Amino acid sequence: MTPVLAGFDHQRVPVADGVSLHAAVGGTGTPIVLLHGFPQTHLMWRHVAADLAADHTVICPDLRGYGASDKPAETDGTRYAKRTMAADVVALARALGHDRFALAGHDRGALVAFRAGLDHPDAITHLACLDVLPTLDMWDVLHGVGAAVGFHLYLMAQPPGLPERMISASADEFFAYFLDSWTRDPEAIPADVRAAYLDACRSAVPSIVADYRASAGIDVEHDRADRAAGERLRMPVSVLQQDWGAALGFDAAARWRAWAPDLHHDTVTCGHFMAEEGPADIAKALRALLAR
């Protein structure tokens, strides 16, 4: 049986011309939107969402191009720009009756959340980004052999053709590689959830690649323009990252602080999939953010 977020309603919400997002919605209270990353769906929030729903309205969409949301074909290089995906999220919350909301994202979802925070400062009350650097900084720190951890970024940045073909031909093996190698606690992603992620990604290869390709091009341009204009995140921001220790080789907190003057930066001792590996820590950190 396909796993679900227990007690949540599932809705399809039109957010842009011809594009609807699938979202799980539950709980009551001040609203928070949770955005999943790669290679996942809204299901990655199942523990954190259940916790927060006790006193919040919790909205967990599948991003454009992922899960059960629409996957428009990339035609002009903007359809998977984080700017476009962030506008989806703001439109989704508004359609559900929330002009202002807290926003937390993990991995790709954190890049969408970051962009939403810059583009829609009046809509985003609080912002949490889990286990990423802003796109501009990420390309800046990927250097030398250390860039090998981001090999998939470079693979999917290649021109259309090879990445889509090669990933489609071995979709389960490709996506499972990240689910299996980026986690410290494999039990955190049980078999039925893992199967749901693989099912979802298998039928989303072109849009997932388009999302990554945008981050090698148009997303960098948007970040660079904001950096040049001195734009900052004006809301309280929390960033949680894996505890890499000195192996990281750069000062992640300083890089985030340059974007977010009101920043809480913490490390979590777990793998990349922290909302599943350490859900209590994440829920606690999000509650602390919402109290700021």
Next chain:
Amino acid sequence: MKTVNGIRMHYRIAGDGPPLVLLHGWPQTGYCWRKLIEPLAREHTVVVPDLRGYGLSDKPRTGYDKRTMAADVAELVSTLGFERAGVVGHDRGGRVAHRWALDRPRQVERLAVLDILPTREMWRRLDAELGRGYWHWLFHLQPDLPERLAGQDVEGYLGYFFERWTYQRAGLEPEAVAEYVRAFSAPGALRAGFDDYRASFPDDAEHDEADFAAGRRLAMPVLALWGEQGLLGTLPALDIWREYAHDVTGAAIPECGHFLPEERPEAVLSRLRAFLS
């Protein structure tokens, strides 16, 4: 076929005169030198091996660090009865040749490196921009995944590089592509080629770093050639090589991508002849 350094190594040999060894790169075999063998063989004994893991040579589980791969070809040359040789290396073969010249400077009389920078320099310089062009370095470093992904469509994978890295696409004829696809479809061939890349970190990087730190530079004449339209055309290749060798000459080959010996064989031949005489 000769047994050298514990593996069976396939090679072609032609001509008479002082020996000249031609080392191919990835994703190729000794076949890449086909347009140069006959003219060079007029004045040289030309030795063209398939490197460890490539073509018809053995594909053992270990030994893809450049030190071992250089020991393979060094032993081949001495087994053939030559004390010294000129060495020309393209792509991965250029890295084997560079290591050979560092480890056995008395054996390598002259060195020509085609369309590479020293491996150490690649790791030092690899940033987002260079990584776009050298993404395969990062991908091939992954354990097992490249075999799985590329193995579904060897022709598609190799073809990508042949299309993207050429300027004179006609230089790689359909029969050449078929030859390479056949070679890399052999059991173990993809794995061995990726192992060549996997050895570049940390093994090759450590060897290169130790030599550089100890001040070891190449003393024999070095010729660096690169394709003007390739990635090296955007970098100060000659200046960089001069940090690694005392006597460097070189040039960009105009209207040429990565596959110099196949795209612009005449230009490469005339540069090599001038260098070797």
